[in-house]
Amino acid sequence: MICPYCRNEVNDGVKFCPSCGGDLTNVPQAEQPVQQPVQQPVQPQMAQAAPVAAQQKNGKAVAAFVCGIIGALCCTYLGIPAIVCGILGILDAKNGKADKKNVWMAYAGLILGIIAIILMIVNIATMASGTNSTYNDIMDAINNG
Numbered sequence: 001m002i003c004p005y006c007r008n009e010v011n012d013g014v015k016f017c018p019s020c021g022g023d024l025t026n027v028p029q030a031e032q033p034v035q036q037p038v039q040q041p042v043q044p045q046m047a048q049a050a051p052v053a054a055q056q057k058n059g060k061a062v063a064a065f066v067c068g069i070i071g072a073l074c075c076t077y078l079g080i081p082a083i084v085c086g087i088l089g090i091l092d093a094k095n096g097k098a099d100k101k102n103v104w105m106a107y108a109g110l111i112l113g114i115i116a117i118i119l120m121i122v123n124i125a126t127m128a129s130g131t132n133s134t135y136n137d138i139m140d141a142i143n144n145g
């Protein structure tokens with residue numbers, strides 16, 4: 001046990017402390033230093049787990065964005081995968097399967113995909129009508145100076 005007066009280690013059962021001579025007969029057992037439970041270090045694992053899981057890049061959102069841009073600019077048929085990937089990317093972000101940071105890419109890809117589809121429909125309608133007047137007018141203007 002520990003002497004409560006001088007804090008030296010003394011043998012259990014002795015009546016007087018050999019170091020300071022203090023009376024140990026009335027010292028209750030509780031005076032012995034209670035072994036402190038080892039303080040558990042705060043585990044940051046739980047705090048890190050969620051962000052790590054959400055850090056997975058939203059590949060579908062990126063794909064939708066790229067397809068949407070290219071689709072709106074030239075290859076209008078890419079509007080279809082842009083819309084599909086955009087919807088899937090938004091769903092993944094909402095379900096926590098993918099990073100929410102670039103969910104805007106999914107929305108942008110979805111909108112660009114819709115624009116590309118509208119352009120494709122307009123092109124098909126123009127070709128179907130057989131006139132293609134706007135295109136011919138522009139080419140005529142370029143050729144004629």
Ligand SMILES: [Zn+2]
Pocket residue numbers: 003004005006007008017018019020021022
């Ligand atoms: Zn002592």
